[in-house]
Amino acid sequence: MDKTRTFLDVKEYPDTEVQKNRVLTLEEWQEKWVSRRIGFHQEQGHKLLKKHLDTFLKGENGLRVFFPLCGKAVEMKWFADRGHSVVGVEISELGIREFFAEQNLSYTEEPIVEIPGGKIFKVYIVLLFLSLPDRANIGKFDRIWDRGALVAINPGDRERYADIMLSLTRKGFHYLLAVLCYDPTKHAGPPFYVPEAEIKKLFGSICNIHCLEKVDVFEEQHKSWGIDYIIEKLYLFTEK
Numbered sequence: 123m124d125k126t127r128t129f130l131d132v133k134e135y136p137d138t139e140v141q142k143n144r145v146l147t148l149e150e151w152q153e154k155w156v157s158r159r160i161g162f163h164q165e166q167g168h169k170l171l172k173k174h175l176d177t178f179l180k181g182e183n184g185l186r187v188f189f190p191l192c193g194k195a196v197e198m199k200w201f202a203d204r205g206h207s208v209v210g211v212e213i214s215e216l217g218i219r220e221f222f223a224e225q226n227l228s229y230t231e232e233p234i235v236e237i238p239g240g241k242i243f244k245v246y247i248v249l250l251f252l253s254l255p256d257r258a259n260i261g262k263f264d265r266i267w268d269r270g271a272l273v274a275i276n277p278g279d280r281e282r283y284a285d286i287m288l289s290l291t292r293k294g295f296h297y298l299l300a301v302l303c304y305d306p307t308k309h310a311g312p313p314f315y316v317p318e319a320e321i322k323k324l325f326g327s328i329c330n331i332h333c334l335e336k337v338d339v340f341e342e343q344h345k346s347w348g349i350d351y352i353i354e355k356l357y358l359f360t361e362k
Contacts, residue, residue: 134317140306141314142277148213151274155214160193161343162270162313167196170300170356171267174334177358178265178298179204185264188290191271194221209260211251218243262292269300273313280316284324297329297359302352303336309347321357329359 154160171178179185185206189198192210194217202208212218222229227245234240234251242251251260266287275283291297299321306315322331336355344352 134303135306141311144310145276152214155216163193168269170335171197178296187265188263189267191274193217199225209249263290264292264295266297273301273316277314280324288328295361299357301355303355304349304352308349325359330362332358334358
């Protein structure tokens with residue numbers, strides 16, 4: 123039997139709360155950047171986003187696109203180069219500065235008065251925020267690209283996170299979500315395991331949920347996690 127096919131057909135782990143008490147602090151995330159433990163960053167961009175970009179954008183122009191926990195995602199430059207307005211939020215100032223440096227972009231910087239230590243970084247149609255309160259006035263968005271965000275926040279914060287994300291959507295929105303499926307009893311996360319049942323619980327009351335694709339993304343580095351398979355799933359949420 124084809125091994126890849128077998129892994130793609132693996133049923134989701136039945137205990138959806140096995141990681142529920144797992145907590146990482148903001149300081150621990152910032153330390154990952156300082157110590158260069160940023161294996162989550164994809165220098166060439168996300169393959170499934172590239173593949174399904176037309177489905178995501180629907181040929182529309184001048185969209186507002188939101189990147190929660192954006193890191194230094196190269197995809198922000200992709201969307202900006204297509205004429206879309208991009209807003210990202212990240213807790214690591216190092217990650218934000220690296221994005222601008224690696225993309226060879228000049229930017230301005232100013233404090234966010236409502237947030238001690240908060241900053242906004244601006245360059246033509248890309249705005250990157252260093253930290254935001256739950257209800258910061260950043261407007262609403264036509265598109266949200268959630269890769270490395272829902273899977274990174276502490277499991278106990280997911281309901282609040284989903285509520286905030288949905289509050290940022292405009293009528294006719296498209297929300298693209300990438301999650302990972304593996305045996306959570308063997309790896310404590312992050313990235314955390316988010317089963318489909320929880321996705322439906324978090325977003326299903328407002329969104330139509332469609333799984334666009336699932337792929338085997340297991341690599342040598344994942345052996346150190348103690349797992350023997352990892353599947354990435356790409357979901358598209360649209361307004362009901």
